[in-house]
Amino acid sequence: xxxxxxxxxxxxxxxxxxxxxxxxxxxxxxxxxxxxxxxxxxxxxxxxxxxxxxxxxxxxxxxxxxxxxxxxxxxxxxxxxxxxxxxxxxxxxxxxxxxxxxxxxxxxxxxxxxxxxxxxxxxxxxxxxxxxxxxxxxxxxxxxxxxxxxxxxxxxxxxxxxxxxxxxxxxxxxxxxxxxxxxxxxxxxxxxxxxxxxxxxxxxxxxxxxxxxxxxxxxxxxxxxxxxxxxxxxxxxxxxxxxxxxxxxxxxxxxxxxxxxxx
Amino acid sequence: xxxxxxxxxxxxxxxxxxxxxxxxxxxxxxxxxxxxxxxxxxxxxxxxxxxxxxxxxxxxxxxxxxxxxxxxxxxxxxxxxxxxxxxxxxxxxxxxxxxxxxxxxxxxxxxxxxxxxxxxxxxxxxxxxxxxxxxxxxxxxxxxxxxxxxxxxxxxxxxxxxxxxxxxxxxxxxxxxxxxxxxxxxxxxxxxxxxxxxxxxxxxxxxxxxxxxxxxxxxxxxxxxxxxxxxxxxxxxxxxxxxxxxxxxxxxxxxxxxxxxxxxxxxxxxxxxxxxxxxxxxxxxxx
Numbered sequence: 400x401x402x403x404x405x406x407x408x409x410x411x412x413x414x415x416x417x418x419x420x421x422x423x424x425x426x427x428x429x430x431x432x433x434x435x436x437x438x439x440x441x442x443x444x445x446x447x448x449x450x451x452x453x454x455x456x457x458x459x460x461x462x463x464x465x466x467x468x469x470x471x472x473x474x475x476x477x478x479x480x481x482x483x484x485x486x487x488x489x490x491x492x493x494x495x496x497x498x499x500x501x502x503x504x505x506x507x508x509x510x511x512x513x514x515x516x517x518x519x520x521x522x523x524x525x526x527x528x529x530x531x532x533x534x535x536x537x538x539x540x541x542x543x544x545x546x547x548x549x550x551x552x553x554x555x556x557x558x559x560x561x562x563x564x565x566x567x568x569x570x571x572x573x574x575x576x577x578x579x580x581x582x583x584x585x586x587x588x589x590x591x592x593x594x595x596x597x598x599x600x601x602x603x604x605x606x607x608x609x610x611x612x613x614x615x616x617x618x619x620x621x622x623x624x625x626x627x628x629x630x631x632x633x634x635x636x637x638x639x640x641x642x643x644x645x646x647x648x649x650x651x652x653x654x655x656x657x658x659x660x661x662x
Numbered sequence: 663x664x665x666x667x668x669x670x671x672x673x674x675x676x677x678x679x680x681x682x683x684x685x686x687x688x689x690x691x692x693x694x695x696x697x698x699x700x701x702x703x704x705x706x707x708x709x710x711x712x713x714x715x716x717x718x719x720x721x722x723x724x725x726x727x728x729x730x731x732x733x734x735x736x737x738x739x740x741x742x743x744x745x746x747x748x749x750x751x752x753x754x755x756x757x758x759x760x761x762x763x764x765x766x767x768x769x770x771x772x773x774x775x776x777x778x779x780x781x782x783x784x785x786x787x788x789x790x791x792x793x794x795x796x797x798x799x800x801x802x803x804x805x806x807x808x809x810x811x812x813x814x815x816x817x818x819x820x821x822x823x824x825x826x827x828x829x830x831x832x833x834x835x836x837x838x839x840x841x842x843x844x845x846x847x848x849x850x851x852x853x854x855x856x857x858x859x860x861x862x863x864x865x866x867x868x869x870x871x872x873x874x875x876x877x878x879x880x881x882x883x884x885x886x887x888x889x890x891x892x893x894x895x896x897x898x899x900x901x902x903x904x905x906x907x908x909x910x911x912x913x914x915x916x917x918x919x920x921x922x923x924x925x926x927x928x929x930x931x932x933x934x935x936x937x938x939x940x941x942x943x944x945x946x947x948x949x
Contacts, residue, residue: 456837457836457837486887487887487889487890488886489886492886493830496826496830497838505819
């Protein structure tokens with residue numbers, strides 16, 4: 400089945416993914432349109448990353464199909480933790496890596512350099528192209544990988560846990576950057592387990608626990624009913640500054656252990 | 663005659679011998695070739711594969727010697743079969759790739775040893791294969807190592823960005839359209855060929871050192887992948903050249919001297935480059 404609508408970027412049709420006999424993602428129907436900013440949320444082992452990889456094409460579904468807009472270009476940003484920061488490459492080399500131009504000499508051309516510098520400038524990384532990737536701050540490192548994905552001129556930016564393993568300040572930077580890119584027309588799909596720090600800020604949340612439990616705005620899906628289904632444990636939702644804030648409702652297991660005081 | 667060589671230290675003297683000229687030429691090219699592929703071995707954390715492959719090829723070398731079969735064909739086929747077996751066993755995921763390499767390659771090595779014991783002119787040929795020998799270098803060896811070196815250089819230059827991408831970040835490379843498994847297979851084939859053509863000079867036991875030392879030294883000297891690709895072969899070739907000469911004048915094993923010269927260079931750079939260089943080294947914790 401070909402996607403007819405021009406604005407549909409990705410359409411998952413009854414997608415089931417499995418490792419061996421164990422289904423990790425079960426019967427997922429999902430449509431992503433151009434210009435969307437969506438996050439897949441769910442507990443560990445809920446199949447977030449698997450679904451993301453199915454969309455990226457690196458995992459084949461065992462059932463169902465994934466239709467993409469013809470010629471769809473994906474810009475993928477992996478988890479910061481998966482990167483070998485000691486690898487001997489500069490910022491510029493990381494960025495031009497994705498461009499597999501058909502030329503036999505490996506040198507970076509002046510045109511490529513100029514294009515890369517342009518993307519770096521856009522992301523506030525101007526003047527850093529000659530630096531080794533280790534010499535950057537956490538926020539800059541994350542942005543370099545976003546820059547690499549953008550250099551590929553993607554239709555959609557796909558990020559796996561963009562705020563895992565980064566500090567609060569970097570998280571803010573990443574969130575602002577993604578919001579700016581989205582404002583400029585970029586479609587974004589990401590996974591996160593950070594409900595309050597990231598998910599609550601996104602326009603659309605897809606709650607996944609093997610199956611799609613709920614799909615909608617944070618106000619619609621960050622509610623006790625959905626969250627209990629999603630995490631299998633009762634959770635409180637408060638409101639702060641007009642946004643839902645999710646609280647863990649479980650009893651403190653440390654209570655009463657250390658001389659009766661919570662630690 | 664040997665003692666007079668040691669004391670005279672006539673630097674030009676060894677070049678009067680055909681065997682030494684041939685041996686040095688092969689060692690020089692082999693050092694550069696190992697240095698080049700070593701960059702990938704070191705950055706991918708594959709030093710154990712280099713070690714394993716050389717042991718596997720030893721089995722093939724022994725079998726072809728015993729059966730009077732062409733070394734390159736016999737050991738080459740043997741190496742490829744071992745590589746495929748390792749992949750098969752590791753893919754089942756019940757045991758890890760390291761254990762699979764351990765089983766297949768040491769078994770192959772043991773079989774080679776047993777064959778040589780039983781049917782070979784045991785001691786001499788075993789020593790020659792284990793520790794390498796510059797005495798038996800033939801024209802075919804020179805041609806073989808030269809062909810592989812040219813081939814590897816061309817392949818790496820042409821596929822530079824794809825090799826870099828799939829080494830640095832295989833997952834994203836795959837998504838971006840790089841055929842990562844093809845690049846990996848190409849590297850494995852080049853690595854096997856390199857071991858095949860350098861083994862008779864360097865020897866089974868010391869080849870993995872030549873795959874690791876120049877690249878590790880180069881890594882401490884630069885933060886650039888592209889520079890590593892020429893610094894490492896340069897260090898490998900220089901170690902081989904110096905090692906050959908030192909070995910002649912001190913009447914010691916050529917392969918041992920080549921590795922010792924390389925190790926000395928590594929040590930000098932390690933202490934000379936200070937904390938910065940050592941931090942670069944931190945990227946390969948498996949060493």
